[in-house]
Amino acid sequence: MSMYLHNTLTGRKEEFTPAEPGRVRMYVCGPTTYNYIHLGNARPLVVFDTLRRYLEYRGYDVLYVQNFTDIDDKVINRAREEGLPALQVAERYIEEFFRDAGALNVKRASLYPRVSQHIEDIIAAITALERRGFAYPAGGDVYFAVEKFPAYGRLSKRDPAEMRAGARVEVNTAKRNPLDFALWKAAGPGEPAWDSPWGPGRPGWHIECSTMALKYLGPGFDIHGGGADLIFPHHENEIAQAEAGAGGPFARFWLHNGFITVNQEKMSKSRGNFFLVRDICSRFQPLAVRLFLLATHYRSPIDFDDAGLQAAEKGLERLENTRRLLGEACCRLAAADPHPRDGGGTALTGRVEELRREFVAAMDDDCNTARALAALYDLAREINTYLATTSCPEPGAVQAATRILEQLGGDVLGLFGRQEQGLDSALLAGLMDLIITIRQEARQRQDWATADTIRDRLRELGLTLEDTPRGTRWKKG
RNA sequence: GGCGCGGUGGCGAAGAGGCUAACGCCGCGGUCUGCAAAACCGCUACUCGCCGGUUCAAAUCCGGCCCGCGCCUCCA
Numbered sequence A: 001m002s003m004y005l006h007n008t009l010t011g012r013k014e015e016f017t018p019a020e021p022g023r024v025r026m027y028v029c030g031p032t033t034y035n036y037i038h039l040g041n042a043r044p045l046v047v048f049d050t051l052r053r054y055l056e057y058r059g060y061d062v063l064y065v066q067n068f069t070d071i072d073d074k075v076i077n078r079a080r081e082e083g084l085p086a087l088q089v090a091e092r093y094i095e096e097f098f099r100d101a102g103a104l105n106v107k108r109a110s111l112y113p114r115v116s117q118h119i120e121d122i123i124a125a126i127t128a129l130e131r132r133g134f135a136y137p138a139g140g141d142v143y144f145a146v147e148k149f150p151a152y153g154r155l156s157k158r159d160p161a162e163m164r165a166g167a168r169v170e171v172n173t174a175k176r177n178p179l180d181f182a183l184w185k186a187a188g189p190g191e192p193a194w195d196s197p198w199g200p201g202r203p204g205w206h207i208e209c210s211t212m213a214l215k216y217l218g219p220g221f222d223i224h225g226g227g228a229d230l231i232f233p234h235h236e237n238e239i240a241q242a243e244a245g246a247g248g249p250f251a252r253f254w255l256h257n258g259f260i261t262v263n264q265e266k267m268s269k270s271r272g273n274f275f276l277v278r279d280i281c282s283r284f285q286p287l288a289v290r291l292f293l294l295a296t297h298y299r300s301p302i303d304f305d306d307a308g309l310q311a312a313e314k315g316l317e318r319l320e321n322t323r324r325l326l327g328e329a330c331c332r333l334a335a336a337d338p339h340p341r342d343g344g345g346t347a348l349t350g351r352v353e354e355l356r357r358e359f360v361a362a363m364d365d366d367c368n369t370a371r372a373l374a375a376l377y378d379l380a381r382e383i384n385t386y387l388a389t390t391s392c393p394e395p396g397a398v399q400a401a402t403r404i405l406e407q408l409g410g411d412v413l414g415l416f417g418r419q420e421q422g423l424d425s426a427l428l429a430g431l432m433d434l435i436i437t438i439r440q441e442a443r444q445r446q447d448w449a450t451a452d453t454i455r456d457r458l459r460e461l462g463l464t465l466e467d468t469p470r471g472t473r474w475k476k477g
Numbered sequence B: 001g002g003c004g005c006g007g008u009g010g011c012g013a014a015g016a017g018g019c020u021a022a023c024g025c026c027g028c029g030g031u032c033u034g035c036a037a038a039a040c041c042g043c044u045a046c047u048c049g050c051c052g053g054u055u056c057a058a059a060u061c062c063g064g065c066c067c068g069c070g071c072c073u074c075c076a
Helices: A039-057 A073-082 A086-103 A119-131 A160-166 A205-217 A228-246 A277-283 A286-294 A306-335 A345-364 A369-389 A395-412 A423-444 A448-460
Strands: A003-007 A012-016 A023-028 A061-066 A135-138 A141-144 A181-186 A201-203 A221-227 A251-257 A260-262 A463-468 A471-476
Touching (some): A023 A039, A039 A061, A039 A086, A039 A260, A119 A181, A181 A228, A205 A228, A228 A251, A369 A395, A423 A448, A423 A471
Parallel strands (some): A023 A221
Antiparallel strands (some): A135 A141, A141 A181
16 A cells, blocks of 8 residues: 655645655755744644655654755844844744644754855855756856756746746845845845855855755655645755755655635734734644644645634544543453443454544545545544443453543644643542542432532533443533 | 636535546434433435537546636745
8 A cells, every 4th residue: 555645746646655764854945034923834834844744653763854045035034033042032933833843742852054154065055056067156146047957946836937937126236036045145244254265144045944854854755745826836946956056856745734714714914814823722722723724735824714714623523522431441451340241342343443544545535634534533433432332341342442532643643632640630630530429429329419419519610420330521612 | 918726515625538526524313322522324416617529438537718816036
């Protein structure tokens, strides 16, 4: 069974196999660190994190690199506003990035290279391009000469000749061609600068990604990902730089996620219609935000609205309930006598494996998380039904179901948080046991008023009680 | 203008030639329950933007049209 991914380069789904057996090398464009990340930034993080997790589930060793653009015009402007050094501002937003990404259960990348720490590599790359005749200096700047690279436009399917005709009038007359782009920018007064053969300055935006990707992943690496708005010019330029410099293919598969929209319009910092991840996470469960992002195929647009997030919270709760039910079943097993089994376990195990296959088939088909999720919900229902109709569940079936649910929902989709541990939760558990025991006594003497008051008051505190034939259980939320 | 994406039930969203159009949310009815919650069962699109065509068969292919959006400039 092979995996297929939609490659922007060819516009088709293609069978994916890594260049190096057993090992996948991938690069995802990271944020420019001048602000907290918004939901639009979060989508590629979650989408490509999920792809990475799935590749790992499939047994690949994944080398996952994501950059930080910690030096560019926006960071410099932000630093100016705040009256702080640019790198200090960047450092702070990098820390905040990890906080937000962590809330969304995004695994750490293998490496997070930063532009400011790769100036030497970037200068070397530009020098090489210059030597090969692909770059030219102009008054302290250095530009890439697009017409020297015949394949320009292949990724974004644009014809450079037509673009030239439609291009805006360039203010910058230093460029030979309006499509040429800066590899190196001369420093303005008071701007952070590094010495270079062309004078003090800083790297252009595109050269950092291709340089760092090549440095850590090598030419011909497997997957390069990012938002669809990066196709042109960013990724087109990366290809031009990398392939002109190295003379060989840069990345094999180009993957692009669709946008988040608000009222059908693209969410972006420049439009000002963006929602910060931290703000959304204060209103909804962070893992529900992750689920919301995975409920739609990664290439389709998602329109952001509260109803969708609310539905995601409910869906997540449904999955969580199944996990809880399974956990209780495990406890029952531990305490159970070797009563005769009342069957159904083998059937469940078979169904579980069937649904696991459906999940895998969905993910193999261009990382179709929406379809994979459907299999996961089906899995939850099968498990619930089994546990509800079986007084004495079979250990093998419960274990198999637990393992698959945790692998697919937890390891691959990243929807399950870690169990809380520590003194506070132990104390809470003890207190709840006590309260439930006392309430149980009230219930036994049919003192419903007391029993209901306890339940209502706990509800107000954010704790839900559920009375079942096997006793009372509780949960947060 | 060029390139690209999308229009499927109340909402979200899969499906891309042929099983009763997945799955989630909401709503309604039921089972269970002291009540509730959770869970489970059932109901909710004779129909997939519109009009033609191909085919034994189309939401899925072809043509035309309408509508919404994005990229072409920094943007995930």
